[in-house]
Amino acid sequence: MEGIWTAVAFYLLAATIVVSALLVVMLKNIVHSVLWLAVCFVSMGGLFLTLDADFLAAVQVLVYAGAVCIMVVFGIMLIQRGNMGSTNLFNNQTKAAAGVVALVLVVCGYLAATTPWASPAFAVPEKTVESIAEIMLTKYVIPFEVAAILLLVALVGAIFLAKEVKKADAHND
Amino acid sequence: MNVDLSLLAPEIALAVLGLGILVLGLLIPKGSRHGLGWVTALGLLGVLGLTIAGWDNQGTLYEGIFIVDRYAIFFKITFLTAAFLVTLGCMRYVDEMGDQSEYYSMMLFATLGMMVLASAGDFMTLYLGLELMTIAFIVLVCYRRTETRSVEAGIKYVLLAGMSSAVLLYGLSLVYGVTGSVTIYEVGRAVTTEPVPALILGVAMLVAGLGFKISAVPFHMWTPDVYEGAPTPVTSFLAVGSKAASFAILLRVFIAALPGLWAHWTMLVAILAAVTIIVGNLVAIPQTNIKRLLAYSSIAQAGYILVGLVTASEAGIKGVMFYAFLYVFATIGAFTVVTYFYNVTGSDEIKDYAGLSQRSPLMAAVMVISMLSMAGIPPLAGFVGKFYLFKTIVDNYLWLAFIGLIMSMVSVYYYLRVALVMYRDEPVDHTPISLSGPVALTLIITMMATLVLGIYPGPLSEVVNTAAHSFFLP
Numbered sequence: 330m331e332g333i334w335t336a337v338a339f340y341l342l343a344a345t346i347v348v349s350a351l352l353v354v355m356l357k358n359i360v361h362s363v364l365w366l367a368v369c370f371v372s373m374g375g376l377f378l379t380l381d382a383d384f385l386a387a388v389q390v391l392v393y394a395g396a397v398c399i400m401v402v403f404g405i406m407l408i409q410r411g412n413m414g415s416t417n418l419f420n421n422q423t424k425a426a427a428g429v430v431a432l433v434l435v436v437c438g439y440l441a442a443t444t445p446w447a448s449p450a451f452a453v454p455e456k457t458v459e460s461i462a463e464i465m466l467t468k469y470v471i472p473f474e475v476a477a478i479l480l481l482v483a484l485v486g487a488i489f490l491a492k493e494v495k496k497a498d499a500h501n502d
Numbered sequence: 503m504n505v506d507l508s509l510l511a512p513e514i515a516l517a518v519l520g521l522g523i524l525v526l527g528l529l530i531p532k533g534s535r536h537g538l539g540w541v542t543a544l545g546l547l548g549v550l551g552l553t554i555a556g557w558d559n560q561g562t563l564y565e566g567i568f569i570v571d572r573y574a575i576f577f578k579i580t581f582l583t584a585a586f587l588v589t590l591g592c593m594r595y596v597d598e599m600g601d602q603s604e605y606y607s608m609m610l611f612a613t614l615g616m617m618v619l620a621s622a623g624d625f626m627t628l629y630l631g632l633e634l635m636t637i638a639f640i641v642l643v644c645y646r647r648t649e650t651r652s653v654e655a656g657i658k659y660v661l662l663a664g665m666s667s668a669v670l671l672y673g674l675s676l677v678y679g680v681t682g683s684v685t686i687y688e689v690g691r692a693v694t695t696e697p698v699p700a701l702i703l704g705v706a707m708l709v710a711g712l713g714f715k716i717s718a719v720p721f722h723m724w725t726p727d728v729y730e731g732a733p734t735p736v737t738s739f740l741a742v743g744s745k746a747a748s749f750a751i752l753l754r755v756f757i758a759a760l761p762g763l764w765a766h767w768t769m770l771v772a773i774l775a776a777v778t779i780i781v782g783n784l785v786a787i788p789q790t791n792i793k794r795l796l797a798y799s800s801i802a803q804a805g806y807i808l809v810g811l812v813t814a815s816e817a818g819i820k821g822v823m824f825y826a827f828l829y830v831f832a833t834i835g836a837f838t839v840v841t842y843f844y845n846v847t848g849s850d851e852i853k854d855y856a857g858l859s860q861r862s863p864l865m866a867a868v869m870v871i872s873m874l875s876m877a878g879i880p881p882l883a884g885f886v887g888k889f890y891l892f893k894t895i896v897d898n899y900l901w902l903a904f905i906g907l908i909m910s911m912v913s914v915y916y917y918l919r920v921a922l923v924m925y926r927d928e929p930v931d932h933t934p935i936s937l938s939g940p941v942a943l944t945l946i947i948t949m950m951a952t953l954v955l956g957i958y959p960g961p962l963s964e965v966v967n968t969a970a971h972s973f974f975l976p
Contacts, residue, residue, distance in 0.1 A: 444700035475630040482611045486641030
């Protein structure tokens with residue numbers, strides 16, 4: 330019985346994700362696109378929940394649906410214009426794009442469908458947060474530290490690029 | 503868990519150096535920040551010494567997710583040499599741009615990303631190293647943020663780097679999904695010769711994702727625009743460092759993790775190499791801007807290096823490493839001339855190079871020697887490098903060797919065109935260009951290295967042999 334509900338939840342979430350992702354690209358008003366992006370992210374979080382990855386689901390909602398979408402909204406706010414009617418522009422290559430996307434979809438779908446996927450031999454641990462914390466600071470400590478430096482670089486770079494260029498500053502001294 | 507941190511010493515030292523430069527930039531008054539270039543250069547020299555001293559200290563950390571073998575150490579030496587030479591040659595350029603501390607620290611962090619990449623033993627370390635390198639480069643590419651061209655180049659680089667990362671991640675996740683492991687050597691054990699369809703898809707996406715980074719045709723569209731718009735020292739580091747690091751991980755992933763699928767990807771790689779060599783060389787011919795010319799020539803060079811991957815053998819790895827190392831000197835030599843010429847004249851057009859041999863004999867000589875080395879003319883290092891690369895494919899892929907040979911001759915045409923302009927034409931402006939100390943030093947080092955490696959490649963060849971051998975040990 331539980332299996333059926335999981336399947337129902339999966340297909341509902343999958344349909345929501347696909348539709349909302351398409352709307353993000355298709356809608357003409359960029360504010361509407363961002364709202365659908367949030368829907369897409371939250372449904373992704375739901376997908377993680379069906380896989381018993383509760384921590385990942387929480388992070389997905391917190392970071393993507395929360396922080397990322399809010400940041401995009403801030404970006405739109407700062408460069409706002411009077412009419413938001415056609416702010417999310419499409420180029421004129423719609424037919425070519427549709428063809429390429431259809432081809433990629435068919436190839437990926439066919440290859441994925443003909444693959445015998447093996448399910449993992451071990452079950453998901455009861456407490457995922459503890460397990461993640463442990464391997465993050467033992468086995469995966471190098472990527473963890475690299476990620477820390479990566480964030481610093483991104484921060485310094487973003488501030489540097491966005492900071493106002495003063496006239497006297499343009500040439501050194 | 504027993505962790506030998508001495509294996510990580512070069513990375514830790516470089517990270518400390520990068521952070522130190524960042525802090526120093528805040529402490530030092532604005533007028534005396536030009537000294538940061540020397541601190542960076544000397545620091546890099548120190549880290550280089552530390553890396554060379556660790557040549558015999560091999561091992562893996564954390565169950566194989568960080569591999570320090572001679573293969574990785576050799577590539578780290580390559581990156582550090584490149585970073586040192588670029589820093590030495592670009593000080594005046596950076597002083598004119600301003601904001602030295604951010605520039606030098608970004609450069610050091612990009613180098614750190616490359617070093618992590620060369621040692622990466624699992625997909626997570628691989629991806630984070632790659633992103634660290636890429637994000638530092640994005641900032642560097644649009645460093646002249648008041649200039650439209652630089653910013654445009656930065657935006658193009660962001661978009662295409664993001665897309666290629668997405669494709670790469672999708673490929674990595676498919677490989678993980680099929681094999682159930684993220685560690686490169688475990689994936690290598692899990693992959694059998696009869697692959698499931700999804701794995702083929704994953705491999706194709708890995709080729710595309712890493713193809714962007716090495717700018718192989720048809721994933722090369724970003725290269726000319728980004729190379730042209732970026733500050734010239736950044737272009738030179740992008741052409742040398744980013745490319746060598748991507749080749750280091752490309753070889754690691756394909757030869758260590760996917761050797762079971764060799765029969766499936768070898769033809770793909772051979773065709774990719776052939777197309778890259780042909781397109782890169784042919785499109786370089788009509789270029790009038792020296793940076794665009796060198797960009798297309800670097801695409802062609804990526805094609806030559808890709809040849810070393812086709813046979814997936816020790817000899818092929820040796821060819822790639824040897825070529826990557828000598829390519830550092832040829833490329834940085836040429837780009838340092840371009841950088842300094844831009845500083846003096848403010849132009850990157852080939853026609854303005856007229857009579858450079860009279861204005862600055864050293865600059866003209868370095869340019870010609872670097873370019874002839876890239877073309878593979880015998881007494882220079884490029885010839886030996888191409889010899890090692892093409893030797894591996896003569897038996898089974900003779901057609902590819904012929905393409906490489908013919909296109910090398912084509913490349914002589916456009917390289918010599920630049921030489922003709924510099925030596926035959928009369929200069930419009932006769933004032934001699936006087937070189938500053940560090941720039942002259944960079945030019946002399948690159949020229950001597952290109953000459954010496956070409957005439958006497960024996961010692962380096964021995965070193966590369968042991969390094970390539972270490973690749974197959976674990």
